[in-house]
Amino acid sequence: MPPLLRLRDPTTLLPSLAAASHLRALHAHLLVSGRLASPSHLAAFLASLAASNHLAYARLVLPRRPATLLAHNALLRALARGPRPGLAFAAFRDLPLPPDHYSLNFLVRAAAALAASAAEGRPAVCTEVNAKLQAVSAHGAAVRCGHAADPHVQSGVLSMYAALGDVAAARAAFAEIACPDVVCVTAMVAALAAGGDVDAARDLFDGMPQRDHVAWSAMIAGYVHVGRSREALMLFDEMLSAGTTVGEATLVSVLTACAQMGALDRGKWVHWYAGSRGMQMSVKLGTALVDMYSKCGAVVTAMEVFESMAERNVYTWTSAVSGLAMNGMGTECLQLFKRMESAGIQPNGVSFVAVLGGCSMAGLVDEGRACFDSMDKYGVDPWKEHYGCMVDLYGRAGRLDDAINFINAMPMEPHEGVWGALLNASRIHNRVDLGKYALDKLLAIESENDAAHVLLSNIYAESQNWKGVCRVRGMMKAKGVKKVPGWSTIEVDGKVHEFFAGSKSHPRYNEIELMLVEMNRRLRLQGYTANTREVLFDIEEEEKEGAISLHSEKLALAFGLIALPEDVEIRIVKNVRVCRDCHDYTKLISKVFNREIVMRDRNRFHHFKGGECSCGDYW
DNA sequence: ATAGGGTTAG
Numbered sequence: 001m002p003p004l005l006r007l008r009d010p011t012t013l014l015p016s017l018a019a020a021s022h023l024r025a026l027h028a029h030l031l032v033s034g035r036l037a038s039p040s041h042l043a044a045f046l047a048s049l050a051a052s053n054h055l056a057y058a059r060l061v062l063p064r065r066p067a068t069l070l071a072h073n074a075l076l077r078a079l080a081r082g083p084r085p086g087l088a089f090a091a092f093r094d095l096p097l098p099p100d101h102y103s104l105n106f107l108v109r110a111a112a113a114l115a116a117s118a119a120e121g122r123p124a125v126c127t128e129v130n131a132k133l134q135a136v137s138a139h140g141a142a143v144r145c146g147h148a149a150d151p152h153v154q155s156g157v158l159s160m161y162a163a164l165g166d167v168a169a170a171r172a173a174f175a176e177i178a179c180p181d182v183v184c185v186t187a188m189v190a191a192l193a194a195g196g197d198v199d200a201a202r203d204l205f206d207g208m209p210q211r212d213h214v215a216w217s218a219m220i221a222g223y224v225h226v227g228r229s230r231e232a233l234m235l236f237d238e239m240l241s242a243g244t245t246v247g248e249a250t251l252v253s254v255l256t257a258c259a260q261m262g263a264l265d266r267g268k269w270v271h272w273y274a275g276s277r278g279m280q281m282s283v284k285l286g287t288a289l290v291d292m293y294s295k296c297g298a299v300v301t302a303m304e305v306f307e308s309m310a311e312r313n314v315y316t317w318t319s320a321v322s323g324l325a326m327n328g329m330g331t332e333c334l335q336l337f338k339r340m341e342s343a344g345i346q347p348n349g350v351s352f353v354a355v356l357g358g359c360s361m362a363g364l365v366d367e368g369r370a371c372f373d374s375m376d377k378y379g380v381d382p383w384k385e386h387y388g389c390m391v392d393l394y395g396r397a398g399r400l401d402d403a404i405n406f407i408n409a410m411p412m413e414p415h416e417g418v419w420g421a422l423l424n425a426s427r428i429h430n431r432v433d434l435g436k437y438a439l440d441k442l443l444a445i446e447s448e449n450d451a452a453h454v455l456l457s458n459i460y461a462e463s464q465n466w467k468g469v470c471r472v473r474g475m476m477k478a479k480g481v482k483k484v485p486g487w488s489t490i491e492v493d494g495k496v497h498e499f500f501a502g503s504k505s506h507p508r509y510n511e512i513e514l515m516l517v518e519m520n521r522r523l524r525l526q527g528y529t530a531n532t533r534e535v536l537f538d539i540e541e542e543e544k545e546g547a548i549s550l551h552s553e554k555l556a557l558a559f560g561l562i563a564l565p566e567d568v569e570i571r572i573v574k575n576v577r578v579c580r581d582c583h584d585y586t587k588l589i590s591k592v593f594n595r596e597i598v599m600r601d602r603n604r605f606h607h608f609k610g611g612e613c614s615c616g617d618y619w
Numbered sequence: 620a621t622a623g624g625g626t627t628a629g
Contacts, residue, residue, distance in 0.1 A: 040620050047621090073621055105622050155623045186624040217625040249626035256627080287627040318628040353629045385629070 023054060027061075036065070043074035050078030055087070067096040073103055080110035085117070086126060089134065092141070101150040104142045108156035111138035115163035121349075135160050139173070151181055158187035167195030182208065186215045193222025213245045221253040229257035230496065233266065246277075248285050255288040262573035262600055264296035265494045281309060287316045294323025297571055297598040297605050317345050322354035327605045328614045330362020337371070349380050356389035360396055361604065363618075368393045388417035395425025396618070400434060416445045423452060427459045428618075432468070435459040450476075450483045486576045488552035492563045499555040506559065515558040516550075522592050523585070553582050553599065561593060569596035577601045577619070587611050 030036040030045055042065055049058040058075060065071060072095055079088040088110035092103065099107075111134045117125035126134070139157055142148045148157075154177050161170035170191040177184055185208055192201035205211070205219045216239045223232035236254050239246065251270055258267035271289055279285065286309040293302035306312070306320045317340040324333035337355040340347060347355075352375055359368030372390055375382055387410055394403035403422055407414050419442035426435030439456045442449060453476045460468030475481075489498045497506065506512060553572055560570035578586075578601045590597050591611030599606040607614035 043621070070620065077621070100621095102621055109622085150622090152623045159624070181623090183624045188624090190625065212624090214625050219625085221625055247625085252626040282626095284627045289627095291628065313627085315627045320628090322628060348628090350629050357629085383629095 023049065023052065023057070039068045039070045042068075043070045046071055047074045047078045050075055050082060053083070055079075055082075069097050069100055069103065072097065073100075073106060076103055076106040076110075080106045080113060084125065085110040085113035086130075086134070089137070099141075099145055099147075101147040101153060104138075104145055104147040105150070105152045105156055107141060108138045108153055108160055111135045112156060112160035112163050115160055119163060119165065131164060132166070135164055135166075135169075148176075149178075151184060154180070155183045155187045158184060158191055162187070162191035162194045165195060167191060167197065170195075182210060182212060182215060186218050189215065189222065190218045193218070193225055196226060198222050198226050198228060211244070213239075213247050213250060216242075216244055217247065217250040217253060220250060220257070224253050224256045224260070227260060229260040229263075232257040233261070233263070246273075248274075248279055248282060251279075252284050252288040255285075255292045259288075259292040259295040261489065261491075261496055262296050262571060263491050263494075263496055264293075264298055264571060265491055267292040267296060269494070283309070283311050283313050283316060286312070287319050290316060290323060291319045294319065294326065295600070297327065297600060297607065299323055299327040299329065299605075312343075312345075314345050314348055314351065317343075318347070318351040318354055321351060321358065325354055325358030325361060326603075328361050328607070330358045330360075330364055333358030333362070334364060334367055334371075346378055347380070348378075349383055349386070352380060352382075353385050353389060356386065356393060360389060360393040361615075363397050365393055365397045365399065384412065384415045384417060387412075387414070388421050391418050392421040392425070395421055396428060398425075398429050400425060400429065400431060404434075414441070416442055416449065419445070420449075420452065420455075423455050423459075427455055427462065430459070430463055432459055432463050432465065448479060448481050450481050453481055454483060484576060486552050486574065488556040488575075489573045490556040490560050491571065492559070497556070497559060499552045499559070501552045502550040503552075503555070506555070508559065508562070511562050512555060512558045515562050516554065519554075519558060519561070519589060519593075523588050526588055526592055528585070528588050551579065551582050553578060554585065557586065557589060557597070560597075561589075561595070566595070569598055571598045572600070574599065574601045577603065578606065583613065583617070583619075587613055 026045065026048070030041060035041040036045065046058050046062060049055070049061070062071060062075060072091070076088050076091055079085065079091055088107055092099065092107050095103065111131070114126040114134050115131040118128045118131040138160065142153050142157065147153050154173070157173050158170050161167070161173060170188065174180065174184070174188045180188070185204065189201045189205050192198070192204065201219065201222045205215065208215060216235070220232045220235050220239070223229065223235065232253065236250070239250070251274055255267060255270055258264070258270065274285060286305060289305045290302045293299070293305060302323045303320065306316065309316065317336070321333055321337050321340065324336060333355060337347070337351070337358075340351070352371060355371050356368050359365070359371065368390070372382070372386065375386070387406075390406055391403045394400070394406060403425060407418055407422065410418070419438045423435055423438040423442060426432070426438055435456055439452055442452045446452070453472055457469050457472040460472065485500060487498055487500050489496050491497075499506065553574055556572045557570065560572065564570055578599060583606065586597055586599065586606070586608050588611060589595065590608035597608040599608065604615065604619060606619070
């Protein structure tokens, strides 16, 4: 029987341990049975202590046992995975034995976790500067200790630099690897994609001698990361053809791609596929589904998935809150947010962005203000985005004085989002004076903001100030400000069709043109006339390349009427905001053709039915 | 006897 560990009653040392009676019981059991002398049992015990946040207790136990790397590595691992990965560095420095490749691996993982914290904007855990220092330090330690050639350490170093966003460092580290295995190449593919160079990632991926499902998944995620969702879905099709196993991570990325594109049919197929493969509904998969359904305008289904989930975290709740907000269901959004609070989920900065957006859409000014004020209670410091939301909240509701007072009381320099919100509010409420003021401020920060110029042009147009419109056009020309080309997409039979303003390149353009004529004929019978004022002044945030009847959403709408059965809703996704004329036009189409039309624009959804829109003409 | 790459909300 090995000697028992002598300890004072741990509860007197660590009051917090009193709550964890099972740990004390476990400790006692290990002591009495003598198993604490077994390195593997000790390691497991240390790991469970560290994982349950009883670090001080772990530190107390560890030095009293014979030093083994196994035990110390267990602690390192637990620290690296824990809430404060920085602690692994101190533990590494204090190792009583020379570190092995396991120790280095855990150290590198700790540095990667710090980088992730910094990237997620949690400076309390780690600042960006510190993350860089720690990364270099961990990499240096690996080299110094002679473990830099270990494949596990190598892949860790690559993902660490990827998490830091330092592609150059990742490239340099990758170049040092004589024979990178599939794991290291995949880590490099991910690092390149995370750094924005997806094409380089694709080249590396194409050159891989063998690819497993993780490699495919990394490449698909890379496309999604930079918003190239069409290519992500094409690659997923290739992956299916190649017969590679499809895991949950792949489906999550594919769902994100569907969400970006508004590809509801593809998203539904993924949902079905996951079920047919007997995959359990994990938090991540469920959250991705909620997000996908929301962003495809199928908010009812999104909520059904949400309600059916066995486990939900802050991502899940925030995704649902945000989904209700973007679908214009402000009251429900606020209710769900309150449910989240009651469920004991701590809202974070993103959650507040979501609920403030919902309040703003629904004109719930006082409720939104109360949410903003409650941030303090949750220890969430307002970001510039939250200030932007508040200005939008007051501004949309017509409380422009409150918006301005709010800006003046900001503890930081107002950023472009704040002025943009004020500018938009000025447009909604026809306040040319205020709009000019906001634009001046905005352009002082961002002189080539295309949306800002277009907004000001809209303000002038809506107050019939043609000179002002021409001046803005002149300014844009002089500065070479280019508007983002507008496009609309529509999914038919799982294929996403893309339309640009005035483009005639669709294979079925002849039919589309005939349908446009028919649409215009039937709308004229209803008394509709195109808003020529707005045509003239190009209120649309997209290049005016043809008559107003050729704005991209009208092309998509015409194609939808041709290609989709009558009982199917027409869903259109736009990359910019819908213009007033197209909004009026679509309302009428929904009535005259008796169709439900769902349009997602840059900010929100419009659900058209029977001549009305869910936004109440308020966007 | 400890370890690797890809995955969720703005």
